[in-house]
Amino acid sequence: MNRPLILTSSAAIAAVLALAPLAFADAPKTKITQVAPKDLPAAVVKVVKAAAPTMTIKEAELKEREDRRYYDVEGTMPDGSEIEFDLLEKNGGWEIVETQRDIAWASAPKPVRDAAAASGKKITPVRVIESAQNDGMVIYELFAAGKPEEPSMEVSLKDGQVKVLEEVWPH
Template sequence: MKLTFNTFLAAASLSLVAACATAATDEVVITEIPVDALPPSVPQAIAVERDGFTIEEVLRKVRDGRTYYDVEGELADGSELEFDILMGADGSAEIVEIQRDLEWEDIPTEVRDAALVASDGELPVRIIESVQTDGSVIYELFAEGQPADPAYEVRVHAGEVETLSERWIH
């Protein structure tokens, strides 16, 4: 079969469009989906947790055989949140994390102290606070030039602060 320039160009364009819509990294398949394509249990679970939340963007993530929806949006007061929602085999939706970005000054002193030790004194360029269903709070701290994964994480649970040696599961 002879490959013409137009055939090559068309195939390359389709590949580019597919890559923009879906990205796979480290065995995670991420797909942006329209808000109206969410399973009904997802917005219902969010409404129970935070009434008045407006959904603005949704990513569907499949990782290790589990399906998650990362649902970003705003509360009525304009504050931004992200809900990480795990889908059950029966179609049920379970909120596993509620995330928001914070500034360095807004995180607890004990977390700042642990972060400075873990980073050899380097301040993070981004901080995400993730409230977990078990009552713990995970602070994901990102280093300069490493936007995809946190450089380190600090967990606060039952008054104890610990720097995690492995990435938190959700």
């Protein structure tokens, strides 16, 4: 006689947790290595200094995933503001693919603020990261109070077009 399998909530949770490693077994792994500023390759420093000559490099990470290598290089500007460059290794050289800096929400472009307000999501950002992509797009990452790990909303701006993103931007 076939009887349906009925799991209690704790048994269901245990089953999901037991299978979870299988779901992520094929997911690409990212190897992250801390790199002291003095140990950065000269080619990486040259690209960063070309973009921000007065930046003081404070820390860096090398990220390796799926045959790609990235450097995240963080530092400060003379006015104390922080800036971060994400560089991707391409054809034996390094290219900035993203530039990030914190900004005040009031200094975000009005169309971006308007789109966020019109989205229906009631977010008063306590932190805003302006993330300039190398294709001219700018992503505004809005962080809500008490949620510092992931943005609660992202809004893109490119060629005057503004869009509230439904998925997290990949960089």
